[in-house]
Amino acid sequence: MKDEITREDRVANLKGMGCSRKRVEDARFTQGKGNYVDDIKLPGMLHGDFVRSPYAHARVKSINIDAAMALPGVVAVLTAKDLEPLNLHWMPTLAGDKQMVLADGKVLFQGQEVAFVVASDRYVAADAVELVEVEYEELEVIVDPFKSLQSDVVLREDLVAEDGSIPNGAHGPRKHHNHIFTWEAGDLEATEQVIDNAEVVATEEMYYHRTHPCPLETCGSVASMDKVNGKLTLWGTFQAPHVVRTVASLLSGIEEHNIRVVSPDIGGGFGNKVGVYPGYVCSIVASIVTGVPVKWVEDRMENLMSTAFARDYWMKGKISATKDGKITGLHCHVTADHGAFDACADPTKFPAGFMNICTGSYDIPVAYLGVDGVYTNKAPGGVSYRCSFRVTEAVYFIERMIEVLAIELNMDAAELRRINFIKKEQFPYTAALGWEYDSGDYHTAWDKALEAVDYKGLRAEQAQRVEDFKAGKTRKIMGVGLSFFTEIVGAGPVKNCDILGMGMFDSCEIRIHPTGSAVARLGTISQGQGHATTFAQILATEIGLSAESITIEEGDTDTAPYGLGTYGSRSTPVAGAAAAMAGRKIRAKAQMIAAYLLEVHDNDVEFDVDRFVVKGAPERFKTMKEIAYAAYNQAIPGLEPGLEAVSYYDPPNMTYPFGAYVCVMDIDVDTGVPEIRRFYALDDCGTRINPMVIEGQIHGGLTEALAVALGQEIAYDDMGNVKTGTLMDFFLPTAWEVPNYETDFTVTPSPHHPIGAKGVGESPHVGGVPCFSNAVQDAFRPFGNRHTNMPHDHWRIWQTANNLGMHD
Amino acid sequence: MIPAAFEYYRPTDMAGVIALLQEHGDDARVIAGGHSLIPMMKLRMADVPHLIDLQGIEGLSGITVTDGVVRIGAMTTQHEVIVSDALAAAAPIMKEAALQIADPQVRYMGTVGGNVANGDPGNDMPGLMQCLNAQFHLTGPDGDRAVDARDFYEAAYMTEREDEEVLTAITFAAPTGGYAYEKQKRKIGDYATAAAAVQISKEGGKVAAASIAMTNLSDTPVWSEAAADALVGTACDEAAVKAAVTAMLGDIDPTEDNRGPVAFKRHAAGIVLGRAILRAWSRA
């Protein structure tokens, strides 16, 4: 056969790794043709809605459902009493705690699920909710974790023994009835010694406020129990459908093969859809009880008030250094407000996630981290909002500590970072708190970033602005926000990462069709990341079939291989690796087939883009399409027919993406309004699979970072009322509020990942939050600011200016 | 976010509307663009068993300028305010303000009448109407009457309008001189942290007349006569602006909310008014 097209054309046709292939998902999303949970409509389907607690802490004296049941169209009203015989009135959380599905005697946060109404349509259900009469007796409310640890009020009576003693929790001894765990990493004694004897020490306390991932699509599920064949099908907003299947099986006693869990299109997750919510359980129970499908979809307020929040970390730091700025030690203590139930979504052994990455990108010889988890009367959660487990908190902490140390040393913060970076030749680098960083080249990235923004010029301009402000020539000050972050993503090695006992591997299964197209299924699930686009690109490069000919399927547990789902930027590091490995198995078999067809020895053919060629005779080749056909239609001695492969990938290590961000901001000190003049983001995510998708992820992550830094919070009043329960007050930026982002990159491939990729979806959020915050704080640094807490909304910025006497 | 059940009516003449309002009293409400009312119904903060749509009534929308008098039909949308050339010529402050209300989607639906009748202290049009000294034209079982915008607002969601009355139009004399609508908000689609409507006319280098109204700084819009008086006769210099701001601060009464504490709001109100005065003066 003669080759008509050039090798270059063949590479282009492949649409493999490195090209900005357009997202195949967008055709349906941009036309409103997605298929989300709420789009699922089944014959006879009923609708559920919750009666929720108006109080943050109260005893439930009685629940009267008579009036609700009398409303035409109401089929059932479930309370804890109905779930108790099934042992489903409580459920286990991902953090080893348990959580009420429906209020069992008391309520512990505003918006808590009290009763589940099931009705013939959504409107009737909502009306019936109003008719359920619940008698409450208000109890003292605790919203402050420090007060909680001092209080006589017992929040979780179920966790105190009859003799009044406090049994151990899932993570060891508890110090107080409202205490959940203490978790420690590093060497306390050595750290204290270094800090006590240091030339310079900077200390700071900072509060990383409670916020919420707020995906555009709220959470929901449709459960359908087929009583004839005993099969339960559950569609839902699940970032980890297989885990949901296993948990559903363990909880319900239905054998796992009789449960099918489907995550259809998901409208954003950001960690919010990792956990298991009472709505899922209630829809399942209601379907079992009624024998027909039951849908539950929460509204925006319910999503903000009751589903998994993020952050809420009170962090206290000490950092020591020599006089010339070499960091010698780091001490961090966190008081973590987990709300009413510990429902953090972290690998089991990590109750504070990977907070122990808090030494950041710096070569810090000794460090200690202690975290105390605390119960309060707030919604449960503590998920990783667009970050790997608590990495945003860790990076915010260290990037603020660096700034504070720079103030203490009277040193430029960019220079302080530079002299403390882990050096290229130190990788793989074992940090003081235990992680082994796989690769990095921080100095190159930092120099590139500072040069791109003319860092020196910016500092000169800022100095001039300070002069002008002091001379009364302007009311606008200027800040240069810096951040350099190292993430830890891709959980994770099964040896130390599991969720509810399930090791955090991931998987890919490929089936090549005879005509040379393919379907590949993975254990992950896209929520907007574009897996159908990028995983096909990985496979295209690995197996030599065009990405256009490869369908990617995820989210249906009846067809997809077992996997732990998508969060913590783990899809490309883990499932992406599985895809590459499965692809290589296909290629290995294809090589044997090609050699047979070309009548040469296996080792005499080599892979070239989309074919195997005879070494030294490129005119003799078989394309992958031809090989696929032969795999099914030709009897090849010693080979089974077919061309399929499966790979379960347990990564040897996490991957460590990093990046250098700079934000230039002007602040009106009178109104407190910040204006982002420039935002430069350099990301190193290792091998780049699709530059356009990467850029999209960075824009999105930076925008969520802007939101969190500049105003997005879940605020409570002293009575435990949520003050930010709608999008009027919960800050979700629009295109109008978003600045122009300049993106850039370096490439430092992961040495242990089959294709060298590291994950990128969360980097911009992790690095962006401290960068925006540092810009605000840097603007006030010349006027005496050391640290102010986020969110930096208008009034708080104004307050900073006011406290610094800038309105006098 | 699902409203309680309601009856929906779409009468084709005003008599039909008024008859329904009389029949159902407190249980009935008219709906214009629905962009304040429907969210309230979905939150179940407004219980409206009988909802009367005004969209079937002819003659309730449109903008005319005749003999220096501007007339805006109650059902005129905020979008129409933005694109009206006649209004841009007669009262350019209307466009400047409307562009700062909500977002384009809301403005395509939301009406001027609904905005002023709603009585929400966060609405921008009421203060603007007080600044322009507008008249609100009401029709009801007892016939028609006009109420000055400056007398219309009693408290949050409480106005001079009786339950059986419908707002049909707003009129005001086309203003002269310079204008400005200045609003601080947290994001697109947000109500004001503080907003100021200012009209100033100039004669011989001095302020001849001024009108100032503030939004979302009290439970009603605040028309500050004292602030305007502080400007009249001055060259609108720094001292005069300061005096106007001080006078205005005596008239507002903001409360703390997610937009910030009272001290911040008062500061922001002063800044916003100062800027509005300077811009209006520069255009006078």
Ligand SMILES: Cc1cc2nc3c(=O)[nH]c(=O)nc-3n(C[C@H](O)[C@H](O)[C@H](O)COP(=O)(O)OP(=O)(O)OC[C@H]3O[C@@H](n4cnc5c(N)ncnc54)[C@H](O)[C@@H]3O)c2cc1C
């Ligand atoms: C996201 C969002 C952001 C917003 N931001 C702003 C903002 O920044 N500034 C601002 O000013 N507004 C804002 N609004 C409100 C918006 O401008 C509304 O459209 C407006 O307040 C009400 O107009 P409407 O035509 O929608 O009235 P409706 O919602 O239909 O009615 C509002 C009230 O007025 C009554 N009513 C309406 N018409 C009449 C009439 N002719 N006679 C008697 N009573 C009547 C109704 O009975 C009801 O009580 C926002 C709304 C949304 C949803």
